[in-house]
Amino acid sequence: MHNHKDIIRRLKTAEGHLRGVQRMVDDDAYCIDVIRQIQAVQASLNKLSSKILTEHLNSCLITAVRGEDPSERERVLKEISEVFDATQKI
Amino acid sequence: MHNHKDIIRRLKTAEGHLRGVQRMVDDDAYCIDVIRQIQAVQASLNKLSSKILTEHLNSCLITAVRGEDPSERERVLKEISEVFDATQKI
């Protein structure tokens, strides 16, 4: 992946956010506020997944689709369908 | 799209399902049962979207990525990212 740095930075932010949620729970924060913070982490992870997928489409996918190996191409296309399916279920 | 028939059939099923939900509401069904039926329609629409996307990847996407027009290729890849984004928000 390109943009390693940006992806790592976003993962670290989400990780720090989750540590903040732990502190909230320790401090007996209101349940709904805890849920909202968890949802905020999830929204940021959604954005990150989108970002990584976009990169994937513009690199690995192009290589596979233009390549000579039909089974490799099928695999790459199937993975995208699977990731799309999984996203619907989260 | 290939599989017109299958896609139309699934859309008709979802449409009939929604008419059934209207009858439930008219018959004063329990709110939670109505919500569950609406969620069932959404799950079937999710499957349908996945199906159409898979077909799209295996036809239009392959054509665009192998084609000579870089702006067409970019457009097709961008659309897939957008559809992925939108799915996360439904």
Add this chain to the structure above:
Amino acid sequence: MHNHKDIIRRLKTAEGHLRGVQRMVDDDAYCIDVIRQIQAVQASLNKLSSKILTEHLNSCLITAVRGEDPSERERVLKEISEVFDATQKI
């Protein structure tokens, strides 16, 4: 449910929208445009589920929680958790 009329109206709109999607498929519309319209139907069904849940909370739930029957109360609270779970998976 109160607001029968409004709920029925929204269900009819979603049903009409799905018929429109069938016409798109018959007219060989672009796959991505079809997916986007399906996603629009789902977004409107999401709003409808929220609306019905809000009503449910303000009527059945209040009655059950204030009522004398602990098993009825448990049932109603459990259903809300279940509907919340199901929403996460759609």
Add this chain to the structure above:
Amino acid sequence: MHNHKDIIRRLKTAEGHLRGVQRMVDDDAYCIDVIRQIQAVQASLNKLSSKILTEHLNSCLITAVRGEDPSERERVLKEISEVFDATQKI
């Protein structure tokens, strides 16, 4: 919140999982595998939110609905609707 320990434990697990994803990115793991791990973290956060909501329904909500303060009751019910809405959009 009751079950502090269990909630903290799950948050720590998710945090550790995200650190594992960072190592994958550092090791140049395949994009799709990274996305799948991020989706796994999100699925575990979904379960955690459900758990916290269930607890909330069985404690704060019952207190508010049985209490004498109508504005407090409205607030608590409104929050549940809002959290439900937000979940649909993640």
